[in-house]
Amino acid sequence: MIENRIKHRHLSSFVEVARLKSIGKAAVSLSISQPAVSKTIRELEEILGVELFDRSHRSVVLSYYGEVFLRFAGASIAALRQGVESVELALKQGASIVRVGALASASSRVLPEAVTRFLGSSVGTTPQIITADNVAILNQLRAGELDFALGRMGSPASMVGLAFEHLYSERVAVVARREHPLFAQGAGLGRLSDYVVLVPPSGSIIHDHAVELLIRLAVGPQLRRIDTVSTVFGRAFATTTDAIWIAHYGEVVGDIAAGTLRELPVDTSDTFGPLGLIVRSGAPLTLGAELMMAAIREVAGEVRAEGER
Template sequence: MEKNGLFSQRIRLRHLHTFVAVAQQGTLGRAAETLNLSQPALSKTLNELEKLTGTRLLERGRLGAQLTLVGEQFLTHAIRVLDALNTAGQSLNYLPEQNNALVRIGALPTAALGILPEVIGQVHKQQPDLTLQVATTNNPMMLAGLKSGELDVGIGRMADPEMMSGLSYELLFLESLKLVVRPNHPLLQTTVTLSRVLEWPLVVLPSGTVPRQNAEDLLHSQGCTLPTGYIETLSASLSRQLTANFDYVWFVPSGAVKNDLRQGSLVALPVAPTGIGDPIGIITRIDAPLSAGVQSLINAIRKTVPD
């Protein structure tokens, strides 16, 4: 109780704004620019916050800042607090909402590539005046955005019960890991094994993401480890260009390359993934009624994704 009381007395809004900005931007430098702060000042505020919480909320490294497990949980509450204050401020100058034809969507990058283009095309044919705002983000940020009311619907992964509290989840499909290359890659002329795959340059998602963990599990299952010299990025467009134009092997969730494989611009190597795949589903708030636009979007998603 004494520790909680001290935290409540000393926590300031600047701590929450700084923490959320770093979580959203991914690096201290970009977060500092967003908040118009110097990077040393931002680092000092983060250190103060972690001292108040008594635990590390962010792992800082050469590739940016990654949320720890405790950080992911704290992020949900931090966004909720800031959103509540924002809502309170807006209520002072409330005007009746005129634009009901707006749907705010949060989606994992792979889901945005694999599902949304076709879905958005269908929905806009039926409702050309409907405005769709799409935010591609990681799963913790999406869940936090749904809980705070910043997002209306999400396409993402099931999380632990605490993070899913207040949210509804509808399974769409299981997303498997694929190893893809360009159609004329030299690997396709040989018997493909993981040891031979590792002789070529790799493109993987950042450490801490589910697809990266799946890639490492696959390697470990056959006594291999990720070699040095790989490309690590969240950018599907960069990964696609590297794979299509050079000899990279891309470890990627199936949803991100569904159309590439269908069109033949990329080819999947015959390497069986471990496990049954990651469940991807529709996520909404339990206590928020769905607008007509959100319902139309969800119906289009259900029609697009095969049973």
């Protein structure tokens, strides 16, 4: 690929020659020899396959292609300089905090590994993880109480002033303790009404999915229900009683892997929803936030590669 062959020395030499309109002056500015500048410019032209300067003039004049390339070359150097300055500033400022809002499912599935990788970057930043329901997370983010969030995309009204970057998709899971009577041979889901069901409350991001599942399973109004978004309570209650728990798959994936909870044979394929990074539109991010988001993207990519569930 062409971009992989272009080095910083190519860009800096090109921009200086264009700025000073002289190879000699550019060489002085860059503290290198004039032949070195000329050679670097020729290399860049060979890589791009075009002439960047019109050599029919006595002075150094940009060609049409040179004018086009200058806009992007200058922007690239400026971005690199800003990046270096940001790192230097972060190092001077010392320890800082990156505040991350996250759904419980993301806190269980993606964040632990992402935080581990982030801490290995040695930037002296302390992660602060705030777990809440999606509505609370979006409100805190909009109020500036969070640097960014990892959650589900909300309704258009709730996303005003925010930007969403889709990372992976996740479905709802219907689980119970490993030895639950519904897993007995011959047991059917028709007896679901015999048990307490933990359901996300109205207003939570997967409440409607949970209600639709219960309707599909013909669970009537006599259902004994507990409304909760607490992963801690849900796990404790579902593993010590015969309650059924409807939750984000990411909240229970570890319990399923450990064998303490099992999924009931309920088709939840139509409950997939997008999870991703949410930021305030146009708001600058700290170096710590950028690095944490990069770690989350990396881990989320591995979740996608394993197959979204």
